[in-house]
Amino acid sequence: MTRATAWWHELSGSAKYRLYSRLTFQAAIAGLVFALTVAADSAVAVLGIVVGGIAAMVAVEAQPDFATVPGAVARPRMLSIATAILVALWVVSGIVAHLAAAESTVVGARVVGMSAALLTIFAVIPFTRRKWWILIALSVATAPVLGVPLGAGLRGTASLLLAGIFAIVLTLLTVWALGIIDELERTKGVEAQLRVAEERLRFSRDLHDVVGRGFSAIAVKSELAVALSRAGDIDRSTAEMEEVRTLAVESMGQMRTLVRGYRNIDLRGEVAGARSLLSAAGCELVVEGEAAKVPAAFHEVAAWAVREGTTNIVEHSSATTATLALGGAGMLLRNDRPQGSIGERSGLRGLGERLAAVGATLDIATSGDEFTIEIHWENQ
Incomplete structure (x- = not known):
C-alpha cells in the first residue's frame, strides 16, 4: 500500500x-x-x-x-x-x-x-x-x-x-x-526555470557589486603601496598593504555572507567607504546631505548605488573630484574625467534592475568631462 x-x-x-x-x-x-x-x-x-x-x-x-x-x-x-x-x-x-x-x-x-x-x-x-x-x-x-x-x-x-x-x-x-x-x-516548469534564472542573475549581480568594490580598492591600494615602496616610504607602504589585507579579509567575509544569503549593507558605511576608496585613488569626494535624509525604504538600494557608483568611478575614470548628493527625493553621484562607454558597465545595468524592483528610476548622463548617475524616488 x-x-x-x-x-x-x-x-x-x-x-x-x-x-x-x-x-x-x-x-x-x-x-x-x-x-x-x-x-x-x-x-x-x-x-x-x-x-x-x-x-x-x-x-x-x-x-x-x-x-x-x-x-x-x-x-x-x-x-x-x-x-x-x-x-x-x-x-x-x-x-x-x-x-x-x-x-x-x-x-x-x-x-x-x-x-x-x-x-x-x-x-x-x-x-x-x-x-x-x-x-x-x-x-x-x-x-x-x-x-x-x-x-x-x-x-x-x-x-x-x-x-x-x-x-x-x-x-x-x-x-x-x-x-x-x-x-x-x-x-x-517555465516559471520555475525563470525563478532559478532570476535568482542566478540576482546572485551574479550581488557578487559583482560585492567583489568589484573590494577588488577595486585592493588594486588601488596595492598600486599605491608599490609607489610608496619605490619612493622609500616603507612605513606608509606597509600601512597600505595592511589595509589591502584587511580589505581582502572583509571581501571574503562579504562573499561568504552573500552565499549564505544573509548579507547586510549600510548606507552610512558605504558613504564612508566610498570616501576612503576614492581618496586612495586620488579623487576627492564631496558629500552633500546626509544618509538620514534618504527614506528608510530606500536605504539599502541607495547603499548599493553608492557602492556601484564608487566602483564605476575607480574602474571607468581617472577622476580627481566627485560629488555625492543625498536627499529625500533622490540621490546623485557625479565625477569628472570619465573613460569608456556606458555599454561596458554591466554593474550599472544591475543597479538599474535593483532600483526598478523598488520603484525608483535611474538616469545616466555622460559628456566628455563629466559622468552623472541620478536616482529619483520622490513619488514613493
Missing part, C-alpha cells in the same frame, strides 16, 4: 488526470460489454463480444493521449492489433450473417457485428484524424454488411451515429482538458 501511495504522489497532475481518463474509458467499455453480453442469447455471441471488449480496452490503453508520459506509447503495436481484431469481428460477423442458415446464428452474428462497430466507435474512431467521415461510413455500412432489414437497419444506423457523436465529443473534451493541464504543467 505504501508503494502504491508513493507511486501516486510521484505522478504529476497531468499524469494523474491521464490515468483517471484512461480508467474512466476502460470502465465505460467494461460496462458496455456487460450490457451487450446480457442481451446476447448464445455462448458464441458472448465470446465474440468479450473478445471485442478486450480489444477495445487494449486500444484505449495504447492511445498516446492517455499515456502517463505525454506523447509516449508503451507498446505501439497494441493499437494496430486491437483495431484489426475489431475489424475482423465486424467482417466475420457480416459473412456469417449472410451465409448462416439458422436464424439464431444470424441473430448472434448481427449482435457481435453491431457490438464490434459500437466498441470501435468508442475505443478507436474518436482518436483518428478523419473521425467524422469514418463514423458516418461505419454507421451506414454496418446494417448492409450484417444483412439487417431496412427498418431495423435505419434504427441501427441512427443509434451508431448518436453513440459515435457522443463518444467523439466526450473524447474531444477530454483531450482538450488534457491539453490545458499539460500547458499548465509546462507553464509551471
Whole structure:
C-alpha cells in the first residue's frame, strides 16, 4: 500500500488526470460489454463480444493521449492489433450473417457485428484524424454488411451515429482538458526555470557589486603601496598593504555572507567607504546631505548605488573630484574625467534592475568631462 501511495504522489497532475481518463474509458467499455453480453442469447455471441471488449480496452490503453508520459506509447503495436481484431469481428460477423442458415446464428452474428462497430466507435474512431467521415461510413455500412432489414437497419444506423457523436465529443473534451493541464504543467516548469534564472542573475549581480568594490580598492591600494615602496616610504607602504589585507579579509567575509544569503549593507558605511576608496585613488569626494535624509525604504538600494557608483568611478575614470548628493527625493553621484562607454558597465545595468524592483528610476548622463548617475524616488 505504501508503494502504491508513493507511486501516486510521484505522478504529476497531468499524469494523474491521464490515468483517471484512461480508467474512466476502460470502465465505460467494461460496462458496455456487460450490457451487450446480457442481451446476447448464445455462448458464441458472448465470446465474440468479450473478445471485442478486450480489444477495445487494449486500444484505449495504447492511445498516446492517455499515456502517463505525454506523447509516449508503451507498446505501439497494441493499437494496430486491437483495431484489426475489431475489424475482423465486424467482417466475420457480416459473412456469417449472410451465409448462416439458422436464424439464431444470424441473430448472434448481427449482435457481435453491431457490438464490434459500437466498441470501435468508442475505443478507436474518436482518436483518428478523419473521425467524422469514418463514423458516418461505419454507421451506414454496418446494417448492409450484417444483412439487417431496412427498418431495423435505419434504427441501427441512427443509434451508431448518436453513440459515435457522443463518444467523439466526450473524447474531444477530454483531450482538450488534457491539453490545458499539460500547458499548465509546462507553464509551471517555465516559471520555475525563470525563478532559478532570476535568482542566478540576482546572485551574479550581488557578487559583482560585492567583489568589484573590494577588488577595486585592493588594486588601488596595492598600486599605491608599490609607489610608496619605490619612493622609500616603507612605513606608509606597509600601512597600505595592511589595509589591502584587511580589505581582502572583509571581501571574503562579504562573499561568504552573500552565499549564505544573509548579507547586510549600510548606507552610512558605504558613504564612508566610498570616501576612503576614492581618496586612495586620488579623487576627492564631496558629500552633500546626509544618509538620514534618504527614506528608510530606500536605504539599502541607495547603499548599493553608492557602492556601484564608487566602483564605476575607480574602474571607468581617472577622476580627481566627485560629488555625492543625498536627499529625500533622490540621490546623485557625479565625477569628472570619465573613460569608456556606458555599454561596458554591466554593474550599472544591475543597479538599474535593483532600483526598478523598488520603484525608483535611474538616469545616466555622460559628456566628455563629466559622468552623472541620478536616482529619483520622490513619488514613493
